[in-house]
Amino acid sequence: MLKKYRKWIVYSTGISILLSIAIFVMNKQVQHEAIEYDKRHPIHMTTLQNGEVEIISEGKELYSSLINDIHKARERVYMQFFIIRYDEQTKRLLKALEEAALRGVEVKVTGDLMGSREMSLAPLSTLKEKGVVFKWSRPLHSSSIFHSIQHRNHRRIVAIDQSISYIGGFNVGNEYIGKDKKLGHWTDTHVRLVGNNIEMAQQFKMDWEEDRGETKWKDSKVKSVSFESNKETSYQFLFTTGAELEQKMVSWIKGAKEDIWIATPYFMPSDALAAEMLQAAKRGVNIKVMVPKTSDAWFTQPPGYHRMEKLMNKNITWLEYTKGFLHSKIMIIDHDFVDVGTANWDPRSLYLNDESNCLLYGQEINQRFREVYLNNEQFATRITEQDLTEKPWWVKVLGKTPKDIQYYF
Structure with missing residues (x-):
């Protein structure tokens, strides 16, 4: 034998x-x-500023708002997304960008080389002729091929003229308006900000220059403008690459006094984050973590369940969203702080990817985000310790996948 x-x-x-x-x-x-x-590439935290903030939870609402702002643009549109599909939704957006460019608006668009590979099907030369300049972000380098494959530009930022900014979890494509039959309804969180967007435009500029190997920003119209509003929220942008994001998140959790509400599509926290969560729970901070029941990356779920088992505590509530796919990346702490953006609770966001987040301060905006969270919680079921112990054997085996492999999940 x-x-x-x-x-x-x-x-x-x-x-x-x-x-x-x-x-x-x-x-x-x-x-x-x-x-x-x-x-x-040290952490880039912008200056604190005031402006109007609109929370967007539906893809159709985001694209309508974005296209409307592009139609009104007079100076520039800088747009960066991790994933840009080449489908019906993207074509609508590209048409608006072409029209803006024909009006004399400076239009620059970047999509991550891996995430936006479908854009290779788009008529890029025609777009360029019409004034829309598209570039791939984070090209491969033979001298560091493994790292350049894994290191992706996960940011999603838009700067229009001098005062409009967008940042959050949505990408561009039909699936983000619920047209993916497997994932169903897509729930996410984006914010539209009206305020001085000079520092977001500068971040776009830095990424653009790095991707193209340029040292001079040609025809730049980036400049500072003043902005006043009666409905202002204090906020700042956080642009990170690597472990500095983990350090920031640890410090936010360490400072929590009452509660922490987390929504993330992938829950694979580092040892440092997991330890700080447990310490917060032990000192009486109430923590809620909401993840999707249906995932677009199923292999991330077993390690997530394994971590939940390790973090079981009476002050930590685990929730599983059931109305389609939850892709929101938000953290609400106490009653005066919110973090929303592109960063997931996984090794890629914590150690590999370029990320973009918006930190919002104040009770009013905090309450608005709490209402969004509670609305999603209506469609979530609680994950109990028994649920985790009764997971199939293969889920438990995959949950213990070596961390050197989880690093790339």
Whole structure:
């Protein structure tokens, strides 16, 4: 019997050894390059400013608002998304951008090389002729091929003229208006801000220059303007790459006194974040974590369930959203702080990707986000300790996937 399977055993062992060596080599390069990249790209936290904030939870509402603002643009439209599909929804957006460019508006668009690969099907040369300049973000580099494949521009920012900004979790495509049959209704969180957007435009500029290897920003119209409103909220943008985001999140949790409400599509916190959550719960902070029951990345769920088991505490409530797919990335702390943006609770956001978040301060905006959270909670069921212990054996096995592999989930 052993002779019969000897060849299969030898081949399997050889393949396993080769895969282990490949993963080891890749991890070493990726982690080394990530540290070096972080050193060259320190955290960028913009100055505190005031402005009007609109919360957007539906894709149709976001695209209608965005297209309307593009129609009104007079100076510039800078747009950056992680994923830009090439479908009906994207074509509507591109048409609005073309019309703006023909009016003399400066239009620049970037999509992540991996996330927006469908844009290779778009008539990019025609877009350029009409004045819409599209560039791929985070191209590959042969000298650090493993890191450049894994390191993605996960930001989603839009700066229109001098005062309108968009930032949040939505990308561009039909699935974000609920047209994906598997995922169903798409729930997300974006914000539209009316205030001075110079620093968001500058971040777009820095990313653009890095992606193109440029040192001079041609025909730039970035300048400071004053803004006054009777309905102002204090906010600032946070642009990160790597572990500095983790440090910020740890500090926010450490400062919580009453409660922390989290919504995230992927729950795979680092050891430092998990430990701080548990410490907060032990000192009496009430924590709620909402994740989707249906996921667009199923392999992230088993490690998430495993972490939930490790973090079981009477002050931590686990919720599973059931009305389609929850893609919101928000953290509400006490009654005066909200974090909303692109960063997930996973290794990619914490150690690899470029992320963009908006930090909002004040009781009024905090309450508005709480209402959004509670509305989503109506469609969520509670995850109990028994639910986790009764998960299928294969979920429990995958939940213990080595962290060196989870690093790329």
